[in-house]
Amino acid sequence: MRIFTLPDLGEGLQEAEIVQWHVVPGETVAADRTMVSVETDKAIVEIPAPFSGRVEKLFGKPGEVVHVGAPLIGFEGHEPDSGTVVGEIAPAGTAPAVRAPPRAGAAAEVKATPAVRALARQRNVDLASVAPTGANGLVTAEDVERAAGAGTAADAPTPLRGTRRAMARNMALAHAEVASVTIMDDADVEAWETGSALMPRLARALVAGCRAEPGLNAWYDKHTNSRRTFEAVHVGIAVDTPDGLIVPVLRDCEKRDLADLACALDDLARQTRERALAPAALRGATITLSNYGSIAGRYASPIVVPPAIAILGAGRLEPRAVVTADGHIAARRLLPLSLTFDHRAATGGEAGRFLNAVIADLVRPS
Numbered sequence: 001m002r003i004f005t006l007p008d009l010g011e012g013l014q015e016a017e018i019v020q021w022h023v024v025p026g027e028t029v030a031a032d033r034t035m036v037s038v039e040t041d042k043a044i045v046e047i048p049a050p051f052s053g054r055v056e057k058l059f060g061k062p063g064e065v066v067h068v069g070a071p072l073i074g075f076e077g078h079e080p081d082s083g084t085v086v087g088e089i090a091p092a093g094t095a096p097a098v099r100a101p102p103r104a105g106a107a108a109e110v111k112a113t114p115a116v117r118a119l120a121r122q123r124n125v126d127l128a129s130v131a132p133t134g135a136n137g138l139v140t141a142e143d144v145e146r147a148a149g150a151g152t153a154a155d156a157p158t159p160l161r162g163t164r165r166a167m168a169r170n171m172a173l174a175h176a177e178v179a180s181v182t183i184m185d186d187a188d189v190e191a192w193e194t195g196s197a198l199m200p201r202l203a204r205a206l207v208a209g210c211r212a213e214p215g216l217n218a219w220y221d222k223h224t225n226s227r228r229t230f231e232a233v234h235v236g237i238a239v240d241t242p243d244g245l246i247v248p249v250l251r252d253c254e255k256r257d258l259a260d261l262a263c264a265l266d267d268l269a270r271q272t273r274e275r276a277l278a279p280a281a282l283r284g285a286t287i288t289l290s291n292y293g294s295i296a297g298r299y300a301s302p303i304v305v306p307p308a309i310a311i312l313g314a315g316r317l318e319p320r321a322v323v324t325a326d327g328h329i330a331a332r333r334l335l336p337l338s339l340t341f342d343h344r345a346a347t348g349g350e351a352g353r354f355l356n357a358v359i360a361d362l363v364r365p366s
Contacts, residue, residue, distance in 0.1 A: 002076065004073045004074075006038075007068070014067055015066065016038035016039060018064050018065075019062060020036070021036050021062070028054045028055075030052050032049060039161070043279040053075040053076060054076045056074045057073070111139060116141050116143075162243060163243040164244040166244075174303045174305045178303075180343070182338055188333070189335050189363060192333070196366070199237075199261075200259075201258070202289055205357075216350060217310075219286070220306065220342055220344060232286065233254045234251045235250045235286075236285030236311075239269055239273070241273055248268050286308065288302075290312070293317060296316065301338065302338060314336070315336030339354065
């Protein structure tokens with residue numbers, strides 16, 4: 001049998017989850033035909049046939065995680081095949097990966113103390129099947145107990161995969177690394193024209209903020225303690241999906257008018273929910289925008305994901321009582337705003353001026 005292994009997916013990624021097979025054993029396929037769709041941290045990648053041949057065996061079922069270099073498809077024949085590079089995938093943070101299925105002798109390779117190994121024997125738990133949570137991949141007693149209880153419980157936990165695993169990894173990285181500070185204010189948008197769409201206005205206002213304080217449209221490198229600012233405003237748009245949070249990038253927002261922003265945002269949201277984005281569309285954001293108020297909430301403390309420095313969040317737009325300049329109380333439509341920034345790379349003054357510029361653009365009638 002000629003074995004085709006899971007190819008190098010680029011950017012250091014070591015595994016992927018099988019989403020759907022597009023071939024069946026016994027079928028003859030042509031070179032470059034899509035054989036299988038797999039999901040990495042954020043993207044679904046279609047893997048083509050490296051050559052023409054007859055499929056003899058499929059290794060793995062939908063939902064299973066396959067590691068790079070592991071057998072994926074067996075073809076009739078005798079020449080080994082090492083796989084091919086299928087493209088670049090957005091880089092992700094660091095976290096323990098979902099473990100491969102246990103193999104003979106694998107338990108000896110697991111990092112665990114003698115006491116934990118004894119507990120595993122007592123609880124009839126295969127250490128090779130346990131996802132470690134301890135430092136440097138060490139299996140803890142809690143890990144063993146969790147694995148022991150998961151075998152029969154109807155509500156047993158399942159490993160996070162794909163987008164949710166990437167989200168958990170990136171949020172943990174951000175929480176551990178970023179010196180987050182959040183400032184909040186309201187934009188009075190009573191003067192908006194009827195039918196004004198919120199997201200295009202927010203994107204345009206974000207550009208205004210970046211022009212006023214370019215230091216927030218930037219990346220911070222902790223290794224060199226340096227900040228890199230950008231003229232182009234590439235906005236990461238937080239999109240809520242059933243698979244988890246996905247943040248595609250709307251590029252060159254500083255060159256777009258409201259109409260163009262509206263069309264581009266609609267198209268980006270559609271592609272995101274259909275999981276039709278190319279991997280390149282998920283990287284390169286210089287700043288991030290989250291409209292969490294479309295679901296619920298007035299204020300929040302959005303999380304900055306390195307290397308970006310800032311994220312602007314918008315809460316629920318609604319009428320509220322305000323005191324006018326002449327001392328009267330009136331109902332005005334207010335848009336709550338929450339700006340989180342990395343205090344390692346930006347000052348409170350920069351963040352305040354940024355938010356002022358955002359509000360100044362939002363209060364414009366059109």
